[in-house]
Amino acid sequence: MLKTRTLFAATLAVAATFALSSCAAGTSTGTSPSSSAGTESAVFNDADVMFAQMMIPHHEQAVQMSDDLLAKDGIDQRVTDLAEQIKAAQEPEIVQLNGWLTDWDATDMGMSGTDGMDGMDGMGGSDGMMSDDDMMAFENAQGTDADRLFLEQMTVHHEGALTMAQLEIDTGENADAQALAANIVTTQTAEITVMAELLVTL
Numbered sequence: 001m002l003k004t005r006t007l008f009a010a011t012l013a014v015a016a017t018f019a020l021s022s023c024a025a026g027t028s029t030g031t032s033p034s035s036s037a038g039t040e041s042a043v044f045n046d047a048d049v050m051f052a053q054m055m056i057p058h059h060e061q062a063v064q065m066s067d068d069l070l071a072k073d074g075i076d077q078r079v080t081d082l083a084e085q086i087k088a089a090q091e092p093e094i095v096q097l098n099g100w101l102t103d104w105d106a107t108d109m110g111m112s113g114t115d116g117m118d119g120m121d122g123m124g125g126s127d128g129m130m131s132d133d134d135m136m137a138f139e140n141a142q143g144t145d146a147d148r149l150f151l152e153q154m155t156v157h158h159e160g161a162l163t164m165a166q167l168e169i170d171t172g173e174n175a176d177a178q179a180l181a182a183n184i185v186t187t188q189t190a191e192i193t194v195m196a197e198l199l200v201t202l
Helices: 004-025 046-070 077-103 113-117 132-140 143-171 175-201
Strands: none
Touching (some): 046 077, 046 143, 077 175, 143 175
């Protein structure tokens, strides 16, 4: 995971560039020629593909963080409940995102699945991905310290997901992918509020 975040940021920028180019041209650059016109799932562009490719490893890390927390003793029940909620929401979305990449014949483009984690480490900012040092600090923490680190780090992680989801809403073309992005914005914004409230009471 030592190079994970730089490629992630570069890919995000490429996604924006491709998507804006597609919008300007008024075309769906990634539309599958074998799909029927008028089928919503058949209409997609580069921004949709990049959204799926980047959100998969992002969700996978959130699930890993949740699993790590749930394996600890002495965790506040409210934080445990939140981790279970995050895991329950994001695991099915990973399956859905992978399914779209398969449908779009985009599974071999170098970012999907856990392979997408390679090259994303080390960049702070908009992606929200935890570094190796972040993960180690969290894995070593126990009790209230673990509660606090989980909430703080998951808040940053969610903020990164919101950035990616908003980019999909603004520049994507696939209706299903945009609907998922809108749901991510709604759900994770609410969870950020919950996490802020929990941090005050720990």
